[in-house]
Amino acid sequence: MRAPRLPDLERFPELHARWNRRTFIRSAAAGTALVALGGALYRLAGDDLTRQARAETRADGRRRLPPGQRVIRALRDMGGREGPGDARSFRLRVHGAVRTPFELDYAELLRLPQLEQAADVHCVTGWSVLGSVWKGVAVALLAEKAGVRAEARHVIFEAAHGYTTNVALAEATAPAAMVAYRMNGRPFPIQHGAPVRGLVPDLYFWKSAKWLTGIRFVVKDEPGYWEVRGYHNHADPWAEERYG
Amino acid sequence: MTAATPEPPTAVVGEGLKRRWRPWLRAIHRDVGYLAVGLTIIYAVSGLAINHLDDWDPNFTTYPRERAIAPIAADAPDDAAVEQARAALGLGPPRSTYRAGDELHLEYDDRKLVIYGDTGLVVEQGREARFFLRVANWLHYNRGKKAWTYIADAYAVLLLYLAVSGLFMIKGKKGLRWRGAALLALGAAVPIAYVVWSGGPAAEQRATREASERAAREAGERARPSPPPPATP
Structure with a gap:
């Protein structure tokens, strides 16, 4: 057995x-x-960059690195439904509460006076990329060209597939805010908003819409895609306005 | 001495079966397990990959690549500029081309090149299929249809067999009576607890309905015509 x-x-x-x-x-x-x-x-x-940035102060007196942020070297791909991504089909519509709405193609955008400046960006998820050089056209210039009506108070950045994000007029037309098409002398990869994205560096990065298609000036605020999903309406990184 | 009464043959068979079914179950479980390993790896790895679609592209990797060619004269005609770039880079005809300012864009199916004419800098951005994952995801999504539907069905049946037979493979305190029962209850409790906690599909449906009603209400408010200005006295 x-x-x-x-x-x-x-x-x-x-x-x-x-x-x-x-x-x-x-x-x-x-x-x-x-x-x-x-x-x-x-x-x-490996976090020397963060330590170093925490010790620095901006010209406006604020710390260079907002609270709760960590410095990384390159933009991180945060997803989103990509736009077509090619310069040929790009159109930017500037409209809403303006006297002269207009539309630009990519070549026309490049012919406008250009702005090139270093800027820090801060993602709501906690990473920051500091000192990249961004090139584009100031939103203030587009606003001036369109003749924004006196009653306009907010700017809605419109992007592919209906994405929107809202920024107060004063912040959207601040000197650093632009419609950008180059970063560090290179075009944006598709996942970072090619060919053109918004840049509002002093607000959390979701306010810098990728795959930009329009800039709409409005009288009444219209919370955008993330703002109606629980993210803060204003999004100041130094006040940690992450969630509403 | 009395002769032992022989047991009826059916009882012998029944007893044998009672004694032998567990080894058979284990043997089949083992072989089905071997059979299922390949597909389990495909489905599990691609399941992990596509479960995090928001965080990454599970099918392709994107890459930037830079090269330098001779600068392209700003006054060169578009066709000549494209030819010069193609010749310098050894490329075939692009799907489309576009020129704006100092930029020359060449679009191919799997990559895009931006050439800065003033410096000759070429920035290539492309995407390449991820090894294994691209195919695994294709199978997981059953994009090919046809015979794969039957293979996937058969695999699901095999998995069901593995799950059920696994319950009865061993007896005793490590079997279904003690440890097995506790772990089985724990495993079943996870999805139940999640559905209870999240409210399940009904809650999701309700939230979607409320969001669309709210959006419609707000759109209606925006579209409502403003009242006419008061008549001038």
């Missing part, structure tokens, strides 16, 4: 001695702790 088969660990005592459950759990816990510690050390050691 055949002896009943024993589980592997009981048939091989040397294996049992090495790998009983307690040893396994202990090893797993130690391994996890080691990996976590290594990850934390790696992150701390």
Whole structure:
């Protein structure tokens, strides 16, 4: 008569001695702790940029790095439904509460007076990219060209597939806000809004709409895609206005 | 001494079956498990990949690549500029071209090149299919249809067998009576608890309806004509 088969660990005592459950759990816990510690050390050691930025102050007296932000080297792909991405089909409609609504194609945009400046951007998810050089056309210039009516108070940045985001007129036409088509001398990759995106650097980055299609001046505020989904209507990074 | 009464053959068969069904179950479970490994890896890996669509593109990697060619004269005709760039880069005819300012855009199916004529800098942005994942996701989505529908159905049946047979593979305190029952209850509790906590599909439907009603209401308010100005005295 055949002896009943024993589980592997009981048939091989040397294996049992090495790998009983307690040893396994202990090893797993130690391994996890080691990996976590290594990850934390790696992150701390590699975060010189953040430390350095925290020590800096902007010309307006605010700290260069808003609270709760960490500096990374390049824009992170945050998803979104991409627009067509090609310069040939690009059109920018400037309309709403203006005297002379108009539409620009890509070549016409490039023919307008250009603005090139370094700017920091801050994503609501906690990363910041500092000091990139952005090139484009100031929103203030487009506003002036369109003749914004005195009663307009807000700007709605319109983008592919109906995405919108709202910015107060004063902030959208601030000197740093622009319709950008180059970053660090390169065109935007499709995932970062090619060919043209908005840039409102002093607000969280979702206010800088990718795949821009229009700029609409409005009298009454119209919360945009993320704003109606629980994100803050204003989005000041220094006040940590992340969620409404 | 009395002769033992022989048991009826059916009882012997029944007893044998009672004793032997578990090894059979295990043996089939093992072989079905081997059979299912390939598809399980495909479905599990691609499931992880497409579950995080918001965070990444599970099918393609995008890449930037830079090169330099001789500058292109600003007054060169468009066709000549395209030919010069193509010759310098060894490229075939593009799907479309576009020239604006100092930029020359060449569009191909899987990549786009922007050439800055004044400096000769070429910025190429393209996308390449991810190894394995592109195919795994294609299978997972059953984009090809046809025979894959039957294969996927058969695989689902095999998985059901693995799940059910797994319950009865061993007996005793590590079987379904003790540890097995506890873990089974825990596993079943996870989706139940999630549905209870989230409100399930009904809550999602309600939220969508409320959002669209709110949007319609707001659109109506925006579209409502403003009252006529008061008559001048």
